[in-house]
Amino acid sequence: MFSKILVANRGEIVVRVLQTLQAMGIATVAVYSDPDANAPHVTMADESYPLDGVTAEESYLDRQKLIGLAKESGAEAIHPGYGFLSENPTFCADCADAGVVFIGPSADTISLLGDKIRSKETAIKAGVPIVPSSPMWAPGENHHEDFLSQWGFPLLVKAAAGGGGRGMRLVEREEDLQPALESASREAAASFGDGRVFLERFFPAARHVEFQVLADHSGNTIHLMERECSVQRRYQKVIEETPSPALDQALRESMGGSAVALAKSAGYANAGTVEFLVDPPTGHYYFLEMNARIQVEHPITEETLRLDMVEMQVRIAAGENLTLSQEDIRPSGHALECRIYAEDPYDNFAPSTGTLLAWQPPQGIGLRLDSGVAQGQEVTPYYDSMLAKLVSWGPDRQACIARMSKALESFPVIGVTTNIPFLMRTIHHPAFTSGDYDTRFVEMYGELTASAAGNNLDAAAIALAERFWQASVPKRLGNQANLPSRPQGPWESLGRASFP
Amino acid sequence: MTQLDQNQGQDQQPPPKERLLQQVHPPPRTDDATTPASEAIQNIHLFNQAGDYWEGFCRLNDGNTVPFQAHRVGQQVHLWLGGEMYVFSPLIPASHRRAYQQTSTDEVLCTMPGVVLAVHVAAGDTVEAGQDLLTMESMKTEQVVKSPRDGTVQRVAVQPGDRADRGMRLVLLVPLEAD
Numbered sequence: 001m002f003s004k005i006l007v008a009n010r011g012e013i014v015v016r017v018l019q020t021l022q023a024m025g026i027a028t029v030a031v032y033s034d035p036d037a038n039a040p041h042v043t044m045a046d047e048s049y050p051l052d053g054v055t056a057e058e059s060y061l062d063r064q065k066l067i068g069l070a071k072e073s074g075a076e077a078i079h080p081g082y083g084f085l086s087e088n089p090t091f092c093a094d095c096a097d098a099g100v101v102f103i104g105p106s107a108d109t110i111s112l113l114g115d116k117i118r119s120k121e122t123a124i125k126a127g128v129p130i131v132p133s134s135p136m137w138a139p140g141e142n143h144h145e146d147f148l149s150q151w152g153f154p155l156l157v158k159a160a161a162g163g164g165g166r167g168m169r170l171v172e173r174e175e176d177l178q179p180a181l182e183s184a185s186r187e188a189a190a191s192f193g194d195g196r197v198f199l200e201r202f203f204p205a206a207r208h209v210e211f212q213v214l215a216d217h218s219g220n221t222i223h224l225m226e227r228e229c230s231v232q233r234r235y236q237k238v239i240e241e242t243p244s245p246a247l248d249q250a251l252r253e254s255m256g257g258s259a260v261a262l263a264k265s266a267g268y269a270n271a272g273t274v275e276f277l278v279d280p281p282t283g284h285y286y287f288l289e290m291n292a293r294i295q296v297e298h299p300i301t302e303e304t305l306r307l308d309m310v311e312m313q314v315r316i317a318a319g320e321n322l323t324l325s326q327e328d329i330r331p332s333g334h335a336l337e338c339r340i341y342a343e344d345p346y347d348n349f350a351p352s353t354g355t356l357l358a359w360q361p362p363q364g365i366g367l368r369l370d371s372g373v374a375q376g377q378e379v380t381p382y383y384d385s386m387l388a389k390l391v392s393w394g395p396d397r398q399a400c401i402a403r404m405s406k407a408l409e410s411f412p413v414i415g416v417t418t419n420i421p422f423l424m425r426t427i428h429h430p431a432f433t434s435g436d437y438d439t440r441f442v443e444m445y446g447e448l449t450a451s452a453a454g455n456n457l458d459a460a461a462i463a464l465a466e467r468f469w470q471a472s473v474p475k476r477l478g479n480q481a482n483l484p485s486r487p488q489g490p491w492e493s494l495g496r497a498s499f500p
Numbered sequence: 501m502t503q504l505d506q507n508q509g510q511d512q513q514p515p516p517k518e519r520l521l522q523q524v525h526p527p528p529r530t531d532d533a534t535t536p537a538s539e540a541i542q543n544i545h546l547f548n549q550a551g552d553y554w555e556g557f558c559r560l561n562d563g564n565t566v567p568f569q570a571h572r573v574g575q576q577v578h579l580w581l582g583g584e585m586y587v588f589s590p591l592i593p594a595s596h597r598r599a600y601q602q603t604s605t606d607e608v609l610c611t612m613p614g615v616v617l618a619v620h621v622a623a624g625d626t627v628e629a630g631q632d633l634l635t636m637e638s639m640k641t642e643q644v645v646k647s648p649r650d651g652t653v654q655r656v657a658v659q660p661g662d663r664a665d666r667g668m669r670l671v672l673l674v675p676l677e678a679d
């Protein structure tokens with residue numbers, strides 16, 4: 001087993017990985033960009049080193065700096081988290097060259113799965129159904145007529161590399177195709193260093209269901225059941241749950257079998273996720289892609305199976321074999337994850353920045369918060385807008401939703417606008433509570449025009465705000481970065497008293 | 501919750517007679533069914549308090565008790581109540597309202613905090629309504645800032661790599677009268 005590991009990421013996933021490493025008795029190294037100098041992951045690690053940069057390119061994407069820090073600090077392995085360099089085969093190969101273990105699959109497997117065309121060929125070989133798609137497009141080229149004549153519009157433009165919705169566009173009319181190809185290609189080049197894009201058939205009413213797989217270096221491969229991820233906005237997941245309300249036992253077994261077959265066919269070792277589209281009217285499913293990393297939404301699988309996915313990743317990377325077989329995977333109850341994004345649900349989910357004047361997560365039975373921020377911290381525009389993931393578990397779906405509902409209502413966040421009102425409304429929406437929803441959910445029901453809280457609370461809010469306004473004095477703005485982490489005690493509050 | 505019926509820790513001020521604040525966020529309700537503010541609250545119980553900060557419970561007139569937090573941030577009140585985050589600003593008297601709210605199409609302001617990725621125009625360029633001026637990026641989302649009208653660019657106030665906050669001036673167009 002490793003004695004020291006560097007986590008090459010930021011935010012909640014670093015905090016999550018550090019928790020496991022510390023529980024396993026492994027020494028930890030964190031890294032940080034300039035804007036993240038005060039982030040929780042920096043103080044939590046045993047050692048932390050600056051990356052001396054602001055943007056992702058200057059910091060968390062700098063391969064040489066990261067490997068250099070791993071060598072200098074004596075870390076034997078690097079955990080890449082998700083995003084950034086987690087699915088970058090060059091980084092994976094650089095690690096191997098430097099004698100540092102990359103906690104994930106091999107560079108060859110990452111390139112195979114990261115190339116959406118080759119991964120589809122792998123799926124076909126493994127007997128897994130795929131979504132129809134066009135050949136690659138690069139600026140100046142134009143050879144997708146066959147695809148257009150067979151499937152037409154609407155269609156998706158997708159980047160050959162990466163994921164998370166970047167470099168992806170929904171195109172409904174022919175005249176929008178060329179601009180979409182160019183802008184998607186530019187975005188993909190900026191995010192992943194690979195500007196190749198292609199066209200894919202679009203299913204308007206499909207569900208997005210993924211299977212978690214685990215594989216060791218001896219070829220033992222199992223799946224850890226599914227996660228339903230159909231509540232998405234701009235192709236980014238917002239709410240995930242397991243089990244999926246859309247699958248019956250036969251479909252679940254069939255899809256799980258496909259996921260394992262695909263992972264085996266790709267020579268996969270470590271934790272990965274096979275994403276499928278499910279077309280509910282026909283019950284058909286199609287392979288989308290396999291993510292060669294830990295997934296943002298892994299906690300719901302951990303909650304229903306009571307196992308630690310990061311520990312599994314580390315053990316597999318250290319050469320241990322799986323001790324679980326497929327028969328051991330018996331999920332219990334229901335789990336739900338709500339992603340808390342710094343964005344305004346009343347303004348088309350526009351990103352929001354600022355200082356977290358209040359950030360007081362709820363606690364209780366069946367609740368878990370994976371968070372990368374703390375009260376008093378500044379939320380900057382440089383990185384992803386996800387602040388935290390709130391997870392609830394219940395013996396059944398209804399109880400699980402009820403716990404989430406109470407938790408969302410009891411989570412004071414002030415200073416940065418979040419999507420919590422949208423989450424609150426979504427989990428009470430009949431289309432969600434019935435379980436009969438698809439990827440159009442946000443488009444159909446996502447718009448919030450007036451407060452989700454309702455009339456009575458709106459009226460109470462103004463009455464309360466006016467009384468407070470009369471009694472209060474302005475906060476000193478220059479002091480925000482040094483806000484106390486909890487409400488002031490008498491010494492601080494007395495110090496601010498005003499005299500008539 | 502017998503605590504709420506005791507006077508200790510309660511705010512004893514009478515509610516203000518005239519409206520002082522206007523709701524900035526979320527967008528105010530436009531339907532007619534709004535409960536009058538003066539009748540919305542029975543009482544307030546504070547358990548944490550400073551000059552710029554209140555934390556406590558609020559008993560509504562419908563009998564429900566809801567936790568809240570209020571922060572005074574400059575000339576705004578940020579209020580968390582029942583899972584919703586409200587922002588209020590001082591109500592501008594009707595006599596001042598028109599001058600204050602008049603918006604100019606000579607200035608293109610930043611509507612999304614972010615970083616400037618690319619500038620597509622330069623001072624002196626003739627632009628059409630809807631033409632791309634800048635590309636901004638915030639939290640990995642690209643946004644193209646477009647010209648609000650036909651005109652001539654007077655000045656571009658930012659360059660690639662600059663961080664821009666909401667409300668900041670990005671591009672200045674030659675004023676219409678002088679165009």
